[in-house]
Amino acid sequence: MKTFQTFLILVSGLFFLSSQALAVKIEISAPGEQTIPLAIAPLQPLAAPVPEIAKEFQQVLENDLDLSGLFDPVDPAAFLDDARRLGLRSSEVDFAQWRLLGAESLIKGAYRVEGEKLTIELRLYDVITRRLLTGRRYVGKLKDVRRIAHGFADQVLLSTTGELGPFSSKIAFISKRSGRKELYLMDVDGHNPQRLTNHQSIVLNPDFSPTRKELIFTSYDKGNPDLYRKEIYTGRESRLSMKEGLNIGGRYSPDGRELALTLSKDGNSELYLLGTDGTIHKRLTNHYGIDVDPSWSPDGHKIAFVSDRRGNPNVFIIDVHNEEVRRLTFEGKYNATPAWSPKGDRIAFARLENNRFDIYTIRPDGSDERRLTFGAGSKEHPRWSSDGRFLVYSLEEQGKKSVHVMRADGTGNRKISTPGSDDSHPAWSGRW
Amino acid sequence: MQKSMKCLVLMFLLLSLMISGCAKKPVATDEPLVEVEETTVVVDPEQPMAVVEEPIDEAALAREAAEAAEQRAKSGLERIHFEFDQYVLTDGAKQTLADNAALLKAAPNVEVQIEGHCDERGSDEYNLALGEKRALATKNYLVSLGVPASRMSTISYGEELPLDFAQTEEAWAKNRRAEFKIRR
DSSP: OOOHHHHHHHHHHHHHHHHHHHHHHOOOSSSSOOOOOEEEEOEEEEEEEEEEHHHHHHHHHHHHHHHHTTTEOOGGGOOOOOGGGGSSTTTTSHHHHHHHHOOSEEEEEEEEEEETTTEEEEEEETTTTTTTEEEEEEEEEGGOOOOOOHHHHHHHHHHHHHSSSSTTTTEEEEEOOOBEEEEEEETTTTTSSSEOOOSSBEEEEEEEEEESSEEEEETTSSSSOOEEEEEETOEEEEEOOOOSSEEEEEEOTSSSSSSEEEEOOTOEEEEEEETTTTTHHHEEEOSSOOOOEEEEOSSSSSSEEETTSSSSOOEEEEEETTEEEEEEOOOSSSSEEEEEEETTSSSEEEEEEETEEEEEEOTTTTOEEOOOOOOEEEEEEEEOOSSSSSSEEEEETEEEEEEEETTTTTTTTTEEOOOOOHHHEEEEEEOO | OOHHHHHHHHHHHHHHHHHHHOSSHHHHHHHHHHHHHHHHHHTTTOOOOOOOOEOOOOHHHHHHHHHHHHHHHHHHHHOOOEEEEEOOOOHHHHHHHHHHHHHHOOOOOOOOOEEEEEETTSOHHHHHHHHHHHHHHHHHHHHHOOOOGGEEEEEETSSSSSOOOSSSSSHHHHHSEEEEEEEE
């Protein structure tokens, strides 16, 4: 135990030094601009080999690191004999070999399977300085292999950029897999989809609590679009807001103490703030137009939302304290579904043009608008990962909807939905 | 059977009397009078007048009429359509609503839920709000035509329940609508 603690201190000390050195080099918000040649040596068995485990681990880790856009993989076909050597310690690794291949970072690891128990030990090295950037040992069950890979990918990002990756988090989404729209949960790579509701009605637009393992969503279960809360692990479910008319678009405040949503109890859609017990704290908007789709700024002082108060639907920003409203989007004829980056620097939204949506981002002051998506299909519902590096969104093509992820600059697009499923309205959890 | 026939005959007689009584100008009343006479003759030519003398159950008649009106309202309420991103009623929609209002007023026991729907193109949340505005615009117009507000509720389904899943202008136009569902 003691040695483990010393090891941890040592590791974190090393990490501190190295991340200081490296964080300056890597610009987090512009992935892909500068990539590090990375070699991922195959996991070596410490006991009887179980090739499927090693392979699955490798696939998950490679996929996560590829999505990060920070690395340029060194072709495994070129690997020399150190790739098959068990030595994980810095004194045992033949760095010269890896340097020869052009690798600047190196991941080496080993695993042991004992019955259902799985142990994986992993190291990330800086090949140039021959320094350990991070070392981690994971002990779990065989079925945890994907979790371990995601967890280590998060650590690799931490060591490389100074900020933990989001690969261990979850994505909630709405799927029609069962025939009706229900709420589901899955890993960030689309694996382990899990159905959370069985309303056999219409379930819409989920949002994660930032502080608890909990989701809010709208459902027509009792005939009216009411707002529900669901504890993910206990399965406990309750109705949070059931005013006459709409109870939609619920979004937790960044501190988790309040939620913003649209109610239409007085005959027109307006934004309100609710307590977590469902009582109304405050009415935010007061306009005969449509006011929907709130999204909090990370400091909790402002809310971006959609309104048609000046004609076409556009994104506006309201100050939560003095209720001052200013318009954010001026281009295009139909701008909707804003999502404020957890970093605060940009707001993603979808713009309807030629009968289909594409995703854009813009600074909160209205400058520097950028289009992120191109090509066929309608892309909607952008939502950020908790580190602001990635966006998840839904794409509709020929009547079929699926969930996709991409980097914050629009590169690295990939579909994560199971082929053939009808998935939409994703939401990315915070740290899980 | 026999009895109801008699009833019918009586109704016709009454009706014809009413019509002839009301209409002072002979031109318009010629045809129905002739018809009624013919019917009476054909239905029961040998029936002595005395037997026809029966009490008239006005309540039953009213009930039957009410039921008929109710049936007409339940099956006759037409949906209306909207322009893209609009909840303003078109002239065509207003005409349809005038017919719907007449049906509803004739059947005071019928209560309806007005559903607002949108095409798939807008954003989901915006469309939920838009669908509600469509349902409310529909309800308010019917109220202005004399249908009591208490008999109508509204709900929005946004773009969740399209009539036509095709991605064409025609399908979208069909899906932008307000519908009437009988409550109870």
